[in-house]
Amino acid sequence: MIAKNLRIFITGKPGSGKTTLVMKLKSLLDEKYVSVTGFYTEETRGRKGRTGFKLTTIPENENYTLSSIRPPGIPFGKYYVKIEGIDKGIKALKRKANIYIIDEVGPMEMKHLDFIHIIKEILKSNENIIAVIHRNLTNLVENENLYEITIENRNKLYKELKKIIENYI
Secondary structure (H helix, E strand, O other): OOOOOOEEEEEEOOOOOHHHHHHHHHHHHHHOOOOEEEEEEEEEEEOOEEEEEEEEEEOOOOEEEEEEOOOOOEEEOOEEEOHHHHHHHHHHHOOOOOEEEEEEEOOOHHHOHHHHHHHHHHHHOOOEEEEEEOOOOHHHOOHHHEEEEOOOOHHHHHHHHHHHHHHHO
16 A cells, blocks of 8 residues: 655656656556556657557556547647547546556647546645656646656666655555
8 A cells, every 4th residue: 555645747858758767667566566547658650750649548558549640639739639548548547546647747638628627636636646747737736746857867767766656655
């Protein structure tokens, strides 16, 4: 069982290792048999580069399209945000668990009003959270729990966050 108030928020530039860090922390929690729910996102690629993003639910590891360069969906830059994908992430966040993993709270996900609502609800709660926060949305979280990942510090940051989590278990 995890003590209350484990709150880790990760931010950083694209390609800095945010999702990789979250997945390593999730593996640590899995090894300790801590119940986790939520989702993570990864880019999808084609022959000409990035074609969108997929959302994978935790703990089921079910994949859903979060965005694509093909319509339909809510336009967002060169992508179309798929409401069904975000709905699956919301459903995962409505379950009870010891820790909520959210990768990520970003402008694309915030196109869904229900996502905004559940994120605000979770952030105001005393729930244990590990979340990636887009660098333009860091005002949503407490600065003392916000960690910026870079290519240079990512291994050191993993060790620091691993220690913090192990102290809560």
